[in-house]
Amino acid sequence: MADASLCFEQVRYGWDGAPPLLKELSLTVAAGECVALVGANGAGKSTLLRLACGLLAPSEGRVSVGGLDTRNARPPMLARVAGMMFQEAERQLCRGRVREEVAFASRLAGLPEAEVERRTAGALEVTSLTAHADAHPFDLNAGERRLLTLAALIAQDVPLLLLDEPTRDFDAAQLALFEGWLAREKSAGRAILLISHDYDFVARNCPRVLHLAGGGVVADGPPEQVLHDPALQGDSAGAAPTLPALCRALGLAPTTDAACFDAAWRAVLSKSRGEA
Template identity: 30%
Template sequence: MAIEVKNASFVYPNGFKALENINIVINEGERVAIVGQNGAGKTTCVKMMNGLNKPTEGDVIVDGMNTKDKTTAFIAKSVGYVFQNPDEQIFNSTVRAEVEYVLRYFKLPEKEIKERVKRAVQLTDIAGYLDINPLDLPYPIRKFVAIAAVIASKPKYIILDEPTAGQDKHGTETLSMMISELEKDGVTVITITHDMDFAVANFDRIVAMSQKKIIADGNAKEIFWNEDIVSRARIKKTQIGELAKRLNVPGEVLFCEELVEKL
């Protein structure tokens, strides 16, 4: 089972070409971070993976289904997408109603709804806000509400678009814990991020995009220690990686413990 993007391009209705010949396979159980400059095509690309954008050329196959043959709602059952801006997907008057919404729509048994909501709320640490109107919550918490609603719908793949934006230490830690718990549940997590520390710490596979194309795909060391990729994708090493580079420490160091050991 996998998401397969094959020779896919995407042109917006106004004629703007956002993606050119994208090829990528994301297998079940992987954790993938997509990095690159604002405007590189990251969001357009992941929206293709859950059927919000249908490729104008090429194909996107989700678990054997071509997204062109299915509705977005159908694909979204397998591939959940959390928008960069939570306000694009939040519309209920309490956090609880928001998290339960899809489950009630599909008329799941009450017991199952309860269990799923409990898990989603626990993973996103929003138990204290269930009876509050999401619009009264600050942006970073609203983001967790949006994430919880997607987790509750139990997709096989979850796409998080810039989850760390505006998060404090606690929020970032909650995200890391959530991602490893989702992995245990067998969920594939794909994220878009500008936070290189977050990418390196939580994702085994890093995909770098630049100017409508995927320019590199590999593990963190392969991406962040390739100066050509770093400069073309306009990304940055982690601060520890940069320190290792300036100190000429061998071994493509990215983590603190590695660096301490080598000095």
């Protein structure tokens, strides 16, 4: 697999006429890491992903993917090392049939047709969309359209995956399918940077969390530490109480593992009964 590393070095970015959204931001994501990017709406999370894949260029500083400077690398070169899932699936669908959508990036890269077909069939199977291969993408429901963008990313077969709110349209079965795929990609050594406001999902799947605020990373660490930040927990009325936060509220050692929490809480209850 090609080098999957992502590196931001003193990156500054702002939209024309507006104050800088990102200020002297530095971070790295290495091969094999699954990193969540969290923070309030408007903090610059989606902008950061667009900088990571070369859709935007930094005003100052350097962004590199697999050693390629995104400011200088040609789009076809970047497309071989980084792939992005947009927050709104509809915005990246451009073909008239599901199978054609999945095959689009591979054909654009000039791969042999046999390889394109192999990747397409495999991606459709992984995402449970084989039965919809000849359907129009907009005849799928919201969760299936999200899976379609995932299938296109799988077929692209790049070492760096950039996922913007990847679970927002999923039902329980689709979420389980996605988390199974994510676990396999982590084991395969891909670098993954994802945005999510679902802190329970983050705690289950991302060993490292970056909290973006004020133009930079204000916290970088494991979910049981970063997700307990009161500023993060209060960034919206609907913020979910994560398992680590619940552990802290109950006086338990923070954990993201439900079985560990269950064992620890049962121990507390047993001790309480014994004292009574």
